[in-house]
Amino acid sequence: MCRIAAIIGEEDHLESQIQSMTHAMHRGGPDDGGHIVNDALQYALGHRRLAIIDLSPLGHQPMMSVDSSIEIVYNGEIYNFLEIKEELKLLGHSFKSNSDTEVIIQGYQAWGIHIVEKLRGMFAFVLIDKNTNTLFAARDHAGIKPLYIGRKNEAVYFSSEVRGLKAIDEDWEENEHWKIWFLAYGFLPEPITTLKNVEPLPRGHYMTIDLKTKEEKIVCYYQYQYQNKQVNYADAVATTKALVSQSVKRHLIADVPVGVFLSGGIDSSLLSILAQQQQSSPIETLSIYFDDEKYSEKEYQDIIVKQTGVKHHFYKVSKQEFLDSWNEIYESLDQPSTDAINTHFICKYAHQLGLKVVLSGLGADELFGGYPSVKHAHHLNKYHALAMINKLVPASLFSTYPKRKIQYLNTSIASKEYLFYRGLFTPKDIATILEMDEDKVVEELSTYTFQENISSITKKNRAAYYDTAIYMQSQLLKDSDTQSMWHSLELRVPFLDRDLMAYVNNLEESVKFQHQSSKPKALLVDAFINELPEAIWNRPKKGFTFPFENWFGGMKVFENNKLMPTWVNQKFKNKDYNFSRLWSVFLTAPKKELDQVAVLN
Missing domain, CATH: 3.40.50.620 (HUPs)
Structure with missing residues (x-):
């Protein structure tokens, strides 16, 4: 487990920028660190190491192939690396370390980009093939390990954390709509991030970049499937x-x-x-x-x-x-x-x-369907009918959470069923908090799309898919x-x-x-x-x-300051809003202002 960074296409400051990125993420890799800068091909790779497998210096990254034509920075663990290693030995490969990183390098040399099909584990890596002047980046099947891609001034940046990108430019422009997404979900659903032109590589995908022409390709190699196979x-x-x-x-x-x-x-x-x-x-x-x-x-x-x-x-x-x-x-x-x-x-x-x-x-x-959403999925038709009724009856009948969230089912938002199950605020409340038009909130949330086509899967599988x-x-x-x-x-x-x-x-x-x-x-x-x-x-x-309702209730940070609307805090005290809603509104405040009040207890 580590932290990785990469830069492609930056003409100046490669060395200082890659070091800034890895330093910002040093807590994720306190055992070792390193970087490679190639001015001719205009790229840099950086790494911070948390040593888990092969604790020796032979596990140091960035790691290179024996002939130095392949370079890699990698975050994760490949749990079947010993099996792949034996398969490679039968093909004539030999190894100098006991690390899974070297197995990825030699697996790539043997099978190219198809190595991702053989890997069982969690991973995100960026690999440079100097034989073909190609960058190859990949993320595991479930997106367990993150890999963010940022674009700025015609350069492409890769980072395990968004904070690694902020280290390049403290004033990196914000994504103007991130607060809408956060107040709707309680987190930022991929591919949304707080920064403009920064998105994660989707789970189960790999990316290639031609270092000469800068041509990019993003390819899906794994999707969730729900085939309803009949098994005893x-x-x-x-x-x-x-x-x-x-x-x-x-x-x-x-x-x-x-x-x-x-x-x-x-x-x-x-x-x-x-x-x-x-x-x-x-x-x-x-x-x-x-x-x-x-x-x-x-x-x-x-x-x-x-x-x-x-x-x-x-x-x-x-x-x-x-x-x-x-x-x-x-x-x-x-x-x-x-x-x-x-x-x-x-x-x-x-x-x-x-x-x-x-x-x-x-x-x-x-x-395995451990959440109430799966258990209650067979009621979905009833919920959709209630949503239609909601249009025709006084709003007071649907005045409390979670009843108010039924409003989502009347929208064109692809994830409306998920937001009905788990959403934080309704579009109306989001509009009130952010002082904007409700239609604009719905319009932004309607841009969300699923990675898989789930239109034909059953209700319970659909609920399980939302949860996953x-x-x-x-x-x-x-x-x-x-x-x-x-x-x-x-x-x-x-x-x-x-x-x-x-x-x-x-x-x-x-x-x-x-x-x-x-x-x-x-x-x-x-x-x-x-x-x-x-x-x-x-x-x-x-x-x-945790006993958050009690703990948050006595915190002065939520009272008497411009970051927290009085009516939101009052709803929390009246138990109409839970701590998640209070906390989420607080986190939408500008960071510089949050830094000043976060010490108030």
Whole structure:
């Protein structure tokens, strides 16, 4: 896990700019750093390293092929790199390191751009082929690792974080519409960013640039599919068990200890069980608790600790620590989000524990239908009918959230069903907050398009797709990457294994979501019914939540200042708005002004 940067087409200041970019992201790679500048071809590559596999200097980046014709900067982990390495050895290749980076280089030499089809893991890389004077950049199938592309003054910049681009020009022009998107979603859905002419390379895509002609191509090599394949349920259970077990085993590959975030829910409990089965000594697990017992899941964590023998660590987050951490939390956000604070603290404690790698259960809810959106998807026709009624009845009947969000279903916005499920503010409220016309808000939000054609997939699969391709992609994965890297930590997500995702997504809906009414994530639970204690899977779902309503309620930063409309804070106090809505309005204020008031507690 690392941070990478690249510049193409800049005539001047290549050295200083690439160093500025990597320095801005140094927390994501504290172990080592390096850069290459090629003035003749007008490019530069930069890297910050968090050493996980092959801790020796042989893993240093930028890395070059033996003949120096291939150069690469790479962020991520390839979990099947040893298998690919053996395949390459049969083709006559030899290796000087034990790193997966070298496997990508030699895999590219053997198979060209088709190397991306063989990779199983999380990755974003920029590779220079001096034989063909070509740049080749790629991002993994699920977009676990980020890669932002910025364009300015006819140069193209690549960066693991938007802050890397801001390091080039502190006054890089803002995307004038980002606040609309943020207030609608609570995060910035890809490809939206806060900066003008800055977008991520889409998940499952690669990009090529001819360094001579500057011709660019962006090509999709992987898409989510929902083929509704008919499979016997027992076979689906067996295959799911095999694929999950294989993925966890792969995700434990490292030359440093690997820990697990253990919340006590189905996903993290299963990861702890399977990870411990693969280890001869107790693995490190960790969790968070609070003064308020209402948020505690300790009794469930204790069950797994007792069953597995893992070495568990509890960390208490107090209101005072939250207040004391306010400035750092704010600074750690690469892009605005309403859901990064909890991840910030658990990653902080993992770093304090001395861990460099942790497993997270992220992705299981999206894959196996663990959210209410899937459960309620069969009501969609009813919701659309209610939306039509909403046009004809007094607005007072739909005056509170979430009822007011039904307004989205009457719009032409492609993601209107998602925004009905999970949207933060309605177009009307966004227009009020930003002091603009409501039609302009809807017009901007209507520019969103899906990466896949989902018009023919079933309602439940559509809900699962929204959770995966929007919520997980643009909020959960983005926050997890940013916050883990802020604390020099690699966060791995076994449930997003490419083979596992492809298999489960393509299952017939009736198989994938069978028994869902009586058993949460039934396919996953049934696959490991002999491993998971019933007390873990047969209980109400509890998200990874903090007592934010209480903590935010006493913060002076939200009161008596021009950054927070009085009516918004009052709605929060009246419990019409939750903390996410309060926090999101605050984050839309100009950064320079936020810097001045963020110290107020």
